[in-house]
Amino acid sequence: MSMRIDIITVLPELLKSPFEASILKRAIEKGLVEVHLHNLRDYSIGNYKQVDDYQFGGGAGMVMMVEPIDKCISKLKAEREYDEVIYMTPDGRTLNQGMANEISMKKNIIVLCGHYKGVDQRVRDMFVTREISIGDYVLSGGELAAAILCDSVIRLLPGVLNDETSALTDTFQDNLLAPPVYTRPSEYKGMEVPKILLSGNFPEIEKWREQQALERTQQRRPDLLEE
Ligand code: 6GU
Incomplete structure (x- = not known):
């Protein structure tokens, strides 16, 4: 029984290489996990491929729009059941080994990478089951944090590690x-x-x-x- 991770991002290029080397690569090759990258821009609105917009009430920084994210998540959810929709954000709960253990038991998960000032609150209210940060510092986007989450989870899947790399x-x-x-x-x-x-x-x-x-x-x- 393999795990499936769908990652929604505006920067899929940033998430390719972590899965193309060493333990994560081998886990994918062995069929123990599938990782699918989804470019949010493919679900954008209008001719300008817009995925973000100014925030209501004013203030610096763009907000990721609800509609492209809704389109992407709804398409995925129509194809299979998901156990979690995880939103990577610096105001989430700080990732620890216990959370990695828990998530490694799930079958299908969606990981949504935040950018700019984050996503429209309605995305969080409608879809997100868990919000995760990787520590008290700010990254330019949730992609590297998502890669870290995936690494911490995938290495725990049965069959991924051998004696030499044992998680115990x-x-x-x-x-x-x-x-x-x-x-x-x-x-x-x-x-x-x-x-x-x-x-x-x-x-x-x-x-x-x-x-x-x-x-x-x-x-x-x-x-x-x-x-
Ligand atoms: Cl998940 N995202 C961003 N943008 N910054 C972070 C983070 C996530 N976790 C720690 N810093």
């Missing part, structure tokens, strides 16, 4: 940061790998990693431990 030992799994890791050589310019990691004593190694993960989290992200 990721930072944020269990609300802990990941412990330090080392690879060859065992000594570099006088800096040695912690002896325990070379001991072959796997129960002790596991204990050490848990301890390190906890210390790191206490030092860097005590907020994670309070949740």
Whole structure:
């Protein structure tokens, strides 16, 4: 059972390359996820291919119009059922691993990328089931945020990761940061790998990693431990 993600954007070019390399590319090739890009301009109004307009009440910045978005979403919804319409916006809830986990369980989702001053409020009222931000800073559009959301979700789909890339030992799994890791050589310019990691004593190694993960989290992200 594969997931389907439909992304609505005024800048589809910006969203091509993230899905053309490495893990996301392989997930698509394996048929574990389908990602479809929709150019909002294909649903625009009139000869000028208009998708945005001045805001009522005045003020700087354009607003994405309701009609092109309605046309695009309604066409998609006529073709299949969607579990979510996610609007990428800096005033949404900040993305975290729990949300990525939740969204990775869905079958079909629409991701709408905001631009300019955002979308007409009626789009949010009519269609949007969830509003997501990727952090407290402003991007020029929701595209890069959508790419980040998709990456965080797709890598969790069954069959996408193998042992080498396993999600089970990721930072944020269990609300802990990941412990330090080392690879060859065992000594570099006088800096040695912690002896325990070379001991072959796997129960002790596991204990050490848990301890390190906890210390790191206490030092860097005590907020994670309070949740
Ligand atoms: Cl989802 N969109 C934009 N434009 N800026 C952002 C964001 C989204 N998340 C953080 N900053």
